[in-house]
Every structure is written in structure tokens, then in C-alpha cells.
Amino acid sequence: MLAFNQRFKQAISERRDRDLLRNVVPIKGRNDRLFSHSQHCYLNFSSNDYLGLATDKTLMKEWQKGIDLYGNGSGASPLVTGFSQAHQELEQSLCEWLGFERALFFSSGFAANQAVLFTLLAENDLLVQDKLNHASLIEAGLLSPAQMKRFKHNDLSHLKTLLDRECMVVTEGVFSMDGDLSPLTEIKSLMAHQGLLVVDDAHGIGVLGEEGRGSCNYAGVQPDILIVTFGKALGVSGAAILCNQLIGEYLTQFAKHYVYSTALPPAQAFAICRSIDMVREQSWRREKLAELSYLYQVKLSDFCESINTLTPIKPLIVGETGRALHIAEQMKKQGFWLTAIRPPTVAKGSARLRVTLTATHTKDQITALTKTLKSVLKDSK
Ligand SMILES: Cc1ncc(COP(=O)(O)O)c(C=O)c1O
Incomplete structure (x- = not known):
């Protein structure tokens, strides 16, 4: 085998062994607040489309x-x-x-x-x-x-x-x-x-x-x-x-x-x-985000993993890579898409779910998200 290929294979398998392998996920249709992937529909809390303009x-x-x-x-x-x-x-x-x-x-x-x-x-x-x-x-x-x-x-x-x-x-x-x-x-x-x-x-x-x-x-x-x-x-x-x-x-x-x-x-x-x-x-988009952000933070105020921010980026720092993957998987089973962010994107021991809110989410969706998150977080301890 070429030395190049040997090196590529080894790096990929080391990533896989440490639960750090990433995958590309094809989304069907638009990357909206609701999207479908592999026959399932998910509420999307993992986009940077903060104001909801990507599909406006x-x-x-x-x-x-x-x-x-x-x-x-x-x-x-x-x-x-x-x-x-x-x-x-x-x-x-x-x-x-x-x-x-x-x-x-x-x-x-x-x-x-x-x-x-x-x-x-x-x-x-x-x-x-x-x-x-x-x-x-x-x-x-x-x-x-x-x-x-x-x-x-x-x-x-x-x-x-x-x-x-x-x-x-x-x-x-x-x-x-x-x-x-x-x-x-x-x-x-x-x-x-x-x-x-x-x-x-x-x-x-x-x-x-x-x-x-x-x-x-x-x-x-x-x-x-x-x-x-x-x-x-x-x-x-x-x-x-x-x-x-x-x-x-x-x-x-x-x-x-x-x-x-x-x-x-x-x-x-x-x-x-x-x-x-x-x-x-359209300042209403920022006002809506602020409202949703407040609701999200109030609902998760008892959880030390949840970090309050002034922005729509709400990290839930869970520490170990395996725990982050497990939580993301459990959330997915219940219809919520949250991507686990792992090293080297973040420091070792600070793996997280990067929850992002957008102006197109509704209060009911935030309430449903936080309710499910609470139970998944408790179960994953
Ligand atoms: C802070 C920061 N700067 C720059 C970029 C790169 O921007 P783009 O996605 O347009 O390449 C990103 C994207 O993830 C980012 O988070």
C-alpha cells in the first residue's frame, strides 16, 4: 500500500476508535426548522440560520x-x-x-x-x-x-x-x-x-x-x-x-x-x-430570538450543563465525547436534531451539544425541546 494511503487509513481509524469520526448527512429538501433525513422528520436545532432567512x-x-x-x-x-x-x-x-x-x-x-x-x-x-x-x-x-x-x-x-x-x-x-x-x-x-x-x-x-x-x-x-x-x-x-x-x-x-x-x-x-x-x-426577527432565548434559558436553569448566552448559540457542555454522542442520538430518536461537537473542534473534555435557536422556531417547539433535553440529560448521568 502507498505510504500516503497507509497514513490516511490510520488517521481515520484512530478517529473512529476515539468516537471522533464525523459524517456528512444528506438532508432532503430545504434546511428548514423541520427537515427530513432517511425517512424521518426532525426539528432542527443545529443550523446557523439564526434569522430564518435561508429558506425565506x-x-x-x-x-x-x-x-x-x-x-x-x-x-x-x-x-x-x-x-x-x-x-x-x-x-x-x-x-x-x-x-x-x-x-x-x-x-x-x-x-x-x-x-x-x-x-x-x-x-x-x-x-x-x-x-x-x-x-x-x-x-x-x-x-x-x-x-x-x-x-x-x-x-x-x-x-x-x-x-x-x-x-x-x-x-x-x-x-x-x-x-x-x-x-x-x-x-x-x-x-x-x-x-x-x-x-x-x-x-x-x-x-x-x-x-x-x-x-x-x-x-x-x-x-x-x-x-x-x-x-x-x-x-x-x-x-x-x-x-x-x-x-x-x-x-x-x-x-x-x-x-x-x-x-x-x-x-x-x-x-x-x-x-x-x-x-x-425586520427587527421582529431579533426580538423573537430574544424571546425564545429567554424561554430556553428559564426552562433549563436547573441544569449546570446549560450555559446562558446573549446569542442564539446555547452550548450544553457535557464533557465526554461518548456522552455527547449518546445525548445527540437519544434526542434524534425523539425527533430533535442536535449535533454533538467534539474535539478537535472544542477542547478535550468539553464535548457539547451546540443548540442553536432561530427566529422560525416557536415557543412550543422550545418547550418541547427543553422537556426532552431534561429527561435525556438526567438519564445520561
Ligand atoms: C467564527 C467563524 N468564522 C468564519 C467561519 C467560516 O465562514 P464560512 O462558513 O462562510 O466559510 C465560520 C464558520 O463556521 C465561523 O464560525
Whole structure:
């Protein structure tokens, strides 16, 4: 057997032995609050579609309208002929909404994060990241030419000890697996304009702040660079880096993920523009989320596994991988889809169910979820 194949086989079987193997699950039809898989119907508490826009009919029609106007694909990278009027309108809309001079688009948040770190950092630079930052940021930091230091999650005292020279500080606005917020105001004031503050707000945009402007607006902080993704609360896909003219121009010239990649389909840019309008205008979606979030937390207040958050991400930290898998399986048997999150996505011993609420859930569904969770949690002790 080729040494390559030997290595691949071994890594997969080690994962399987430690209950860490992941599977792709084909969902039938739309990824709605109710979906069907393998002849069964499940209530979905495992999507990032916080505002319920991924299957919103009005938004679907807008995307179809975008296809009528612009066709299917962009046909080229943005610096060739892939940048259209729809992209220009999206840039204007985002900059006006979030208060930046430039926005550059990427096919995913993963690519946008990598573009920021790979392009802006050089040898001898210092990069400081929260330990729980997303894999795209940590990996890019490790591979970048800069020196990377990581501070303990949200630990300002630790961060302070690392800020001894000009640097780039990178944090998520809302942490994806914990649902907690970064102390952005304090980080900004610790930095005292001695570097660039970069915030990945994949899970805050649309959900927090005035008109859904995200965790920076919620904290009253304007970072130097903001990354927003369109595949979570905005219900579509893709991402943007928001920044000033200088950084925007530098990225346009040198960011390989931007220059050498096919631009987002213009119809998608058109749909994202409409999604932003809906996010801004339809505050009832955020109000509904807040109501459901409160109900969920009250119902599970007696359970130490349940962590209260200000966001729709509600981790239930159960510790061992086997217990997390068992709970997810039991919940599935009763019609609730909750994905078990295991190492290496989270630290060893902190396996969890990542419960996510969306504006399309009903109070009755939250009540049913918490009732079943309580009994499954008790039985799994
Ligand atoms: C914090 C964070 N940043 C970036 C990403 C990547 O975004 P995308 O799914 O658009 O690649 C994710 C997605 O899981 C995320 O949770």
C-alpha cells in the first residue's frame, strides 16, 4: 500500500476508535426548522440560520430575480470581469450599514479570514489571537510569516502581557462554539491604537446591535478590519472583509484569495443586498430570538450543563465525547436534531451539544425541546 494511503487509513481509524469520526448527512429538501433525513422528520436545532432567512420565500424570489438580471455565475475573478454592478451595490450597502470605506467579497468566511492574515502580515510582525478563534484564523496564523501568540479565551490580563509592541489582535465577536461575546471595548482600549484590531463577526452580524450591525456595534467599537459572513444570519453564503481605503487597496492588489478566485455570482450579491435590507428592517426577527432565548434559558436553569448566552448559540457542555454522542442520538430518536461537537473542534473534555435557536422556531417547539433535553440529560448521568 502507498505510504500516503497507509497514513490516511490510520488517521481515520484512530478517529473512529476515539468516537471522533464525523459524517456528512444528506438532508432532503430545504434546511428548514423541520427537515427530513432517511425517512424521518426532525426539528432542527443545529443550523446557523439564526434569522430564518435561508429558506425565506421573499429572499428566494429576490435571488431568482438576481438570476434573471445577471445570469448564473460571475464568469471571472473580480479583477478580470467578475465584478458587476450587483457587487458594487452590495459594497455600498455594506459600507453604509457598517460604517467602513471598503468591502471586498470572498466565496467563504474561511477564505476571507485566511486572506486577511496571509496578506497583511509579514515577517517580524506580531499576531495575537484569542485561543478559541475559528480554525481558519488559527491555521492562517500558524502558516503566516508573523510570530503568533495566543491569549487565554477572553482573558484581558493575559492579553495585556502580550501587547508589548505594535501588533494585530484578532478575535471573534461571538464565539462560534460557546456563544459568548468578546470583551471588545476592553480589548480596544488595551490596544490604545497600537496596532490593528480585527474582528470576525460571523455569528454576531445580523443578530446583535442596532439594525443587526453585529457585536462591534453592540460593544460600541469600530475595529480596523471586520469580517462578516453571509451564510449564517444573512441566510445566503460568502463573506466580506470591511476596512478603510488603504487596506482595501492593499488587499485588492495582493490578497491571493481575492485576486485568483472566481467572484461571487452577481445574482448572489444581489440576494445578499436584499437580505441586508431585511435584516435591518425586520427587527421582529431579533426580538423573537430574544424571546425564545429567554424561554430556553428559564426552562433549563436547573441544569449546570446549560450555559446562558446573549446569542442564539446555547452550548450544553457535557464533557465526554461518548456522552455527547449518546445525548445527540437519544434526542434524534425523539425527533430533535442536535449535533454533538467534539474535539478537535472544542477542547478535550468539553464535548457539547451546540443548540442553536432561530427566529422560525416557536415557543412550543422550545418547550418541547427543553422537556426532552431534561429527561435525556438526567438519564445520561
Ligand atoms: C467564527 C467563524 N468564522 C468564519 C467561519 C467560516 O465562514 P464560512 O462558513 O462562510 O466559510 C465560520 C464558520 O463556521 C465561523 O464560525
